[in-house]
Amino acid sequence: MRTRVLGGRPRQERRLVPIIPLLAVLGAPAAMAEGARPGAQLFTQRCATCHSVGEGDRIGPDLHGVLERRDEAWVTRFITSPGALIDSGDPVANELLSKFNGVRMPDQSLTDSERASLYAFFRDCTQKGKGGCKPSPAEKMGTDATPEEIARGRRLFEGTESLKNGGAACIGCHDVRGVGVAGGGTLGPNLTFSFARLGEKGMRPALAKVEGPMMGALYAKAPLDEEEQYALKAYFAEASRDGSRPRADRDFFYLGVVGVAAALGFIGVVFASPSSRGKS
Known part of the structure; x- marks a missing residue:
């Protein structure tokens, strides 16, 4: 028969319960970084020509902190079909169009898992701060x-x-x-x-x-x-x-050509020497 304490929980269970959320908190940064790796590769291959993460605007806006500035559902709509969002009269999309000289981003066909990894990359970059998430140059196409x-x-x-x-x-x-x-x-x-x-x-x-x-x-x-x-x-x-x-x-x-040339040169030197001329 197990001894119970005030509050109705077994003594052993009360010791373990606080550890579980603690382990989750400690493991969260590592899990986020691991999930961000495929997103970093995807960003380098599909996005880095026009965007940076923490290095300033390029053809399009700097995407550092984009999921803090914009609602995730809005970002998904924009990535999937920027033109449709612009043409619908969305004020943010049209403001971006005006700011970046009327350049329209092409539609990006991403799977749910690709989009999730890209968002994990953005969140990981935000956590690291500006300049802490520069993509590897080796990952460029x-x-x-x-x-x-x-x-x-x-x-x-x-x-x-x-x-x-x-x-x-x-x-x-x-x-x-x-x-x-x-x-x-x-x-x-x-x-x-x-x-x-x-x-x-x-x-x-x-x-x-x-x-x-x-x-x-x-x-x-x-x-x-x-x-x-x-x-x-x-x-x-x-x-x-x-x-x-x-x-x-x-x-x-080529080695044969070089060998023949060297042999002919050696023969020429031998026959041109004073000793060889004296004997003839």
Whole structure:
């Protein structure tokens, strides 16, 4: 028979009840951050061209604190069909249209789970404060790169620009169509169509965590930073645009040419020496 105390609850139950809400409070920030991660990726891919979160207005408004300024139902209506909301005469939507030079945001077809993750990202950013939620540059779409970003990716691949953490240049083990005079290395696979093969979702983690028996050892203490990851992804995306097959391995051909030239040069030096002239 259990002993009861005033209030009618078992002594053991009274000890546990206050712990449950305490654990919920302690775990809330971590749960919010975890739920915000897919929203951060979605924002970078779908929204970051026109909006920032805490870095000021761009083509559209800064979205830091948007769910505190606006009702969530209104934000959902606006995201789903901005034009319809504007044409309905909604005063806030029309004020935004006027403020941002008449630029109409295109309709965004998001699933309920995508929208929930995006809202979790916005709330997490609000909790962190302005400037605490800058999206990773590595998460931007490789196909959205500028010519300068693509050119930097090629320099990093070829090794004409050093990697920040001292990692080895990709060209030592890999080739990409048109790179270098003699092409790249053949120890690893040809990466000309790596972006087409892996896609955006596969390429991003592949560059963030370079794995494999050899590559893992090379980059374990020299990982690519986020901007390097993006530049290389941009370069691979550009290389994949041309669907033609890369040229066959050229290393042996060029090495043969260099070898013949060196041999002829050596023979010329020998026969031009004074000792060889004296003997003839």
